[in-house]
Amino acid sequence: MGGTSQPSRGASLRRQRRFALLAALLDGLMVSASLFLALGLTAGHPNHWIRSPFGLVLALGLSAAVIGVLALRGLYRVDVRYVSLTEFLEIIAVCVLASVAVGVYDFFVRHDTALNASFGPVLFAYYTISLLCGVRVVHRSLAWRTRTAGSSTRHPNRALIVRFGDHAERLIRELDRQPNSRFVVVGIVDDEPAHKRLRIRGVPVVGTIAELPDAIERLDIHDVIVASAEVPGSEVKRIFQLVRNTSARVRIVPTIDNLIRGAALTPQMREIEIQDLLRRPPVSIDLAKIAGYLTGEHVLITGGGGSIGSELARQxxxxxPASLVLVGRGENSLYEIEQELIQTTQLRPTAVVADIRNRAAIEEVVAKYRPTVVFHAAAHKHVPLMESNPIEAIENNALATRTLAELAVKYGVRKFIMLSTDKAVNPRSVMGASKRVCEMIVSAYGATSETEFAAVRFGNVLGSRGSLVPLIQAQIRRGGPVRVTHPEMTRFFMTIPEAVQLVLQAGAMGTRGEIFILDMGDPVRIDDLVRDIIRLHGLVPDEDIRIEYTGARPGEKLHEALANDPEDLVPTAHGKINVVRSGTAIDRSWLLRDLDRLAELCRMRKADEAKQMLMDIAWGRTPAATESEIRSSKVAPRAE
Structure with missing residues (x-):
């Protein structure tokens, strides 16, 4: 490998030098030709100038000067195939300066009426600019046409770009600068009538988005590229549905930021994913308000290695912040996010492996690092699994939240934000009930403490570990069947980054234990979601992959809600965030007394009784604990 690569690089350098030398000589000839053309039109005697020593010296001097300046500006190191507006402006500036030099020299030295007329320098500038720029435009155009014409054999990925505009121009330019790119853009599709006959960098608009199937067949297209990360999910889905019955694939450029930072474009382009089909318009956040309670603060995140916790850490x-502490039980996931932040930010986070159920361990962490802001993201979230393990759900979700709330008050935490779930609304599952109790704890402490408490409730997030989408994808990879509980079941979905942005925004609003609810958009039918994911894998639902309906599992509801009643929601200053209308205040002493009883039932491993008591607390009922259970627990109401 090493023996062949070095000569290859040497040969390439020699070719580049020969090409640069030829380009410089050609520029010199064009400068000289421009001079004699200008003289011929102004003086009427070009032959006299060609034969005179002055004319030859002036031509050679101007040619050498122009070549020298262009060389110093690095224009001969630019591949002519990829010359851009920047290089053209450089050439124009050099030609204008050369024409000024011609006029000045003739006026002060020669005093010759042939050139001191204003047309001489102007014509010289016109000819030099036209020739030097024109040759490069023609060369670039021929190279592009050759590349496009030969793309069926040398570049198998003939591509169409969706939408005319800045994103398309940037994408075409970036691909054009990559000689070995796997893509060659041969057209653009756009619905705007005004763009019908326009071109971007030589690439024409070839039709509307609705005409994609015809354009794909007519132009032998392999890839349809969505060039903007801001395209709504509804439009991505429309494009996908138009293309799915053709031989082409839909690709997307996920972010434009990496292009601005100069990252390679081709590796960033990927085939669309289910997140793209469900994408909503970008969230608008008040960065100043968020920074106001986080910049310079000591932040602690529980569940820091989880899907939500790690994205919280990134944002x-x-x-x-002055410091960032990530707490969790999963050592590998904690290590991964810690290393990621070390490599991508100036921050040096601290990863602490600890179980939030262990009061002594968590108090040691809080006492040592003294956080001023706590994001409580740690929780068990798997509904059927928690039905089988109610004590684990109660201890990890409800009782651990109480511990953290008490420690936040004890150690002077300024703000405590707990992440909740739509399953806490009218809970039928252990997991939902445990999170409803968490909300009650936050509300109770928020109403009576100097620490600012808040809970943020939202639905499913796409791509989190153990969630629905990865499970469906795994079943598809195994060849099916894909199991769906019910054809009419719906769920709310949101991407992890969007959810975290809104959590941070809601955190800036919460002060007295409010429960904030994120706008999750319209619920999505799980059956539709499954079918879209199957199609994204290039397969046909019910033909290539069978779908089985298994019935709802223990604790599952057919439809989730984000509030008990829509009238319970009050808008906030942010359009994507509502707050639950304050109802009857939660009696903190009553709640703590029942949590003590619940903890004792868990300690005695009385799962059924603990589950029933959890449901009673979550629904606001008087817990049905027998006197014998209370006596055996020997628990007295906790003093505040």
Missing amino acids: VARLN
Whole structure:
């Protein structure tokens, strides 16, 4: 490998030098030709100038000067195939300066009426600009046409770009600068009538989005590229549905930021994923308000290695906290996010492996690092699994939240934000009931403490570990069947980054134990979601992959809600965030007394009684604990 690569690089350098030398000589000839053309039109005697020593010296001098300046500006190191507006402006500036030099020299030295007329320098500038730029435009155009014409054999990925505009121009330019790109853009599709006959960098608009199937067949297209990360999910889905019965694939450029930073474009392009089909318009956040309670603060995140916790860590790290502590039980996931933040930010986070159920361990962490802001993201979230393990759900979700709330008050935490779920609304599952109790704890402490408490409730997030989408994808990879509980079951979905942005925004609003609810958009039928994921894998639902309906599992509801009643929601200053209308205040002493009883039932491993008591607390009923259970627990109401 090493023996062949070095000569290859040497040969390439020699070719580049020969090409640069030829380009410089050609520029010199064009400068000289421009001079004699200008003289011929102004003086009427070009032959006299060609034969005169002055004319030859002036031509050679101007040619050498122009070549020298262009060389110093690095224009001969630019591949002519990829010359851009920047290089053209450089050439124009050099030609204008050369024409000024011609006029000045003739006026002060020669005093010759042939050139001191204003047309001489103007014509010289016109000819040099036209020739030097024109040759490069023609060369670039021929190279592009050759590449496009030969793309069926040398570049198998003939591509169409969706939407005319800045994103398309940037994408075409970036691909054009990659000689070995796997893609060659041969057309653009756009619905705007005004764009019908326009081109971007030589690439024409070939039709509307609705005409994609015809354009794909007519132009032998392999890839349809969505060039903007801001395209709504509804439009991505429309494009996908138009293309799915053709031989082409839909690809997407996920972010434009990486292009701006100069990252390679081709590796960033990927085939569309289910997140793209469900994408909503970008969230608008008040960065100043968020930074106001996070910049310079000491932040602690429980569940820091989880899907939500790690994204919280990423977004918080960008806001320059004084310190960031990530707490969790999963050592590998904690290590991964810790290393990621070390490599991508200036922050040096601290990863602490600890179980939030262990009061002594968590108090040691809080006492040592003294956080001023706590995001409580740690929780068990798997509904059927928690039905089988109610004590684990109660201890990890409800009782651990109480411990953290008490420690937040004890150690002077300024703000405590707990992440909740739509399953806490009218809970039928252990998991939902445990999270409803968490909300009650936050509300109770928020109403009576100097620490600012808040809970943020939202639905399913796409791509989290152990969630629906990865499970469906795994079943498809195994060849099916894909199991769906009910054809009419619906769920709310949101991407992890969007959910975290809104959690951070809601955190800036919460002060007295409010429960904030994120706008999750319209619920999605799980059956539709499954069918879209199957199609994204290039397969046909019910033909290539069978779908089985198994019935709802223990604790599952057919439809989730984000509030008990829509009238319970009050809008906030942010359009994507509502707050639950304050109802009857939660009696903190009553709640703590029942949590003590619940903890004792868990300690005695009385799962059925603990589950029933959890449901009673969550629904606001008087817990049905027998006197014998209370006596055996020997628990007295906790003093506040």
